[in-house]
Amino acid sequence: MANKLRKALDREQWEITIVDKDPVHYYQPGLLFIPFGIYGKQDVVKPKASFIPAGVNFIINEIERVDPAKNRVYLANGQTLDYDFMIVSTGTSIRPEETPGLLGNEWGKSIFDFYTFNGAVALQNFLKSWEGGNLVLNIAEMPYKCPVAPLEFVFLADEFFVKKGIRDKVNIFYSTPLSGAFTKPKATKMLGDLLQEKNINLIPDFYLERVDAENKKIISYDGRELPFDLLTIIPVNKGADFIERSSMGDDLNYISTDKYTLRSEKWSNIFVLGDASNLPTSKAGSVAHFSSDVVFDNLISSIEGRPLMAKFDGHSNCYIETGFGKGSLIDFNYDTEPLPGTYPVPGIGPFGLLKNTRINHYGKVMFRWMYWHLLLKGKELPVDSQMSLIGKEL
Numbered sequence: 001m002a003n004k005l006r007k008a009l010d011r012e013q014w015e016i017t018i019v020d021k022d023p024v025h026y027y028q029p030g031l032l033f034i035p036f037g038i039y040g041k042q043d044v045v046k047p048k049a050s051f052i053p054a055g056v057n058f059i060i061n062e063i064e065r066v067d068p069a070k071n072r073v074y075l076a077n078g079q080t081l082d083y084d085f086m087i088v089s090t091g092t093s094i095r096p097e098e099t100p101g102l103l104g105n106e107w108g109k110s111i112f113d114f115y116t117f118n119g120a121v122a123l124q125n126f127l128k129s130w131e132g133g134n135l136v137l138n139i140a141e142m143p144y145k146c147p148v149a150p151l152e153f154v155f156l157a158d159e160f161f162v163k164k165g166i167r168d169k170v171n172i173f174y175s176t177p178l179s180g181a182f183t184k185p186k187a188t189k190m191l192g193d194l195l196q197e198k199n200i201n202l203i204p205d206f207y208l209e210r211v212d213a214e215n216k217k218i219i220s221y222d223g224r225e226l227p228f229d230l231l232t233i234i235p236v237n238k239g240a241d242f243i244e245r246s247s248m249g250d251d252l253n254y255i256s257t258d259k260y261t262l263r264s265e266k267w268s269n270i271f272v273l274g275d276a277s278n279l280p281t282s283k284a285g286s287v288a289h290f291s292s293d294v295v296f297d298n299l300i301s302s303i304e305g306r307p308l309m310a311k312f313d314g315h316s317n318c319y320i321e322t323g324f325g326k327g328s329l330i331d332f333n334y335d336t337e338p339l340p341g342t343y344p345v346p347g348i349g350p351f352g353l354l355k356n357t358r359i360n361h362y363g364k365v366m367f368r369w370m371y372w373h374l375l376l377k378g379k380e381l382p383v384d385s386q387m388s389l390i391g392k393e394l
């Protein structure tokens with residue numbers, strides 16, 4: 001956004017400031033590969049400062065609170081910033097403390113997350129010497145970011161243990177609050193079949209109540225127990241705490257956002273981008289990317305006093321690593337579920353929607369380069385931000 005806005009707005013009239021508490025940028029899709037030793041630190045970590053364009057202020061500090069009535073941001077160091085317009089893009093993060101028993105003695109010993117860099121590295125170290133047992137992947141609650149990442153994790157785990165020669169000693173369980181492998185029928189069928197093919201046990205409708213770390217089991221609200229030797233968990237996800245302190249969000253600290261214009265439903269000079277919103281689509285980087293075109297157009301319209309004409313369609317697009325050098329791809333929006341077909345060129349592809357192919361895997365591999373070199377620099381990608389039905393089998 002800063003790259004696009006700096007080019008579009010007169011420097012004498014408009015100051016742009018980015019506030020971020022963390023000087024480091026993580027390529028989050030890459031965290032998935034760290035537990036299996038496929039990626040290292042250099043693949044996923046870069047300083048944010050290298051991506052901030054000239055003419056944009058960059059403040060490394062925590063936002064403590066926002067007063068939207070006064071158009072003022074309060075930082076942890078006592079500094080205040082006044083704004084004419086604000087884009088909130090503070091994402092979502094894991095909150096293991098929300099589940100009783102999760103942060104006990106076993107956290108970091110036999111219980112790990114892979115949604116943080118430190119969690120992914122600790123899991124990599126653990127897996128180096130693990131000799132097998134029950135591997136339980138659990139999704140604590142909906143919504144969580146990147147809905148396909150937990151599936152990718154168990155697919156890659158299957159490959160990892162096969163190659164290590166201990167797959168027969170590992171039982172893999174995929175426990176989810178959903179009633180199947182995914183949310184929509186066609187993708188649920190395709191991904192559910194893949195789980196079965198790889199001998200991964202799907203445990204649906206599992207709403208995590210607590211973790212009994214001492215006896216190494218997770219317990220659902222309806223009293224089911226699942227014993228583990230290794231638990232990899234996607235803990236409760238929540239938006240930033242300052243949203244709660246500023247009374248700007250819902251129970252999970254997500255900001256109520258118009259799903260088409262991407263403007264806050266309450267404040268006309270605030271736009272919301274990415275995981276921080278309550279949009280009824282995936283919390284995913286692809287969504288943040290596609291919706292940035294709409295935020296850009298509508299912010300410029302607001303500045304110029306014009307009606308907001310750009311409309312977001314909920315477009316989401318995710319490569320899914322399925323293991324053994326193959327991958328799948330889903331492309332969908334608010335109204336259209338993931339469908340089979342070809343992408344982006346109808347009939348040609350090269351990528352196959354809801355197919356399990358080598359070229360889809362290469363798409364995911366290539367994406368890391370595109371992320372660092374094109375996406376973060378605000379360059380255009382050869383992909384439309386609106387979802388297209390062309391190439392999809394209806």
Ligand SMILES: Cc1cc2nc3c(=O)[nH]c(=O)nc-3n(C[C@H](O)[C@H](O)[C@H](O)COP(=O)(O)OP(=O)(O)OC[C@H]3O[C@@H](n4cnc5c(N)ncnc54)[C@H](O)[C@@H]3O)c2cc1C
Nearest residue numbers: 020021022028029062063090091146240274275284285286
């Ligand atoms: C393991 C994993 C795999 C993933 N794979 C994919 C994938 O394949 N495809 C895909 O599309 N998406 C994927 N995602 C999801 C994707 O990374 C996120 O959806 C995306 O990064 C969201 O962007 P965002 O800008 O909304 O939030 P973030 O990228 O999380 O950025 C939020 C920023 O806000 C800052 N911040 C938060 N609170 C404060 C505060 N109080 N003060 C100051 N700064 C603050 C943070 O430091 C951070 O820099 C994956 C995520 C994970 C964890």
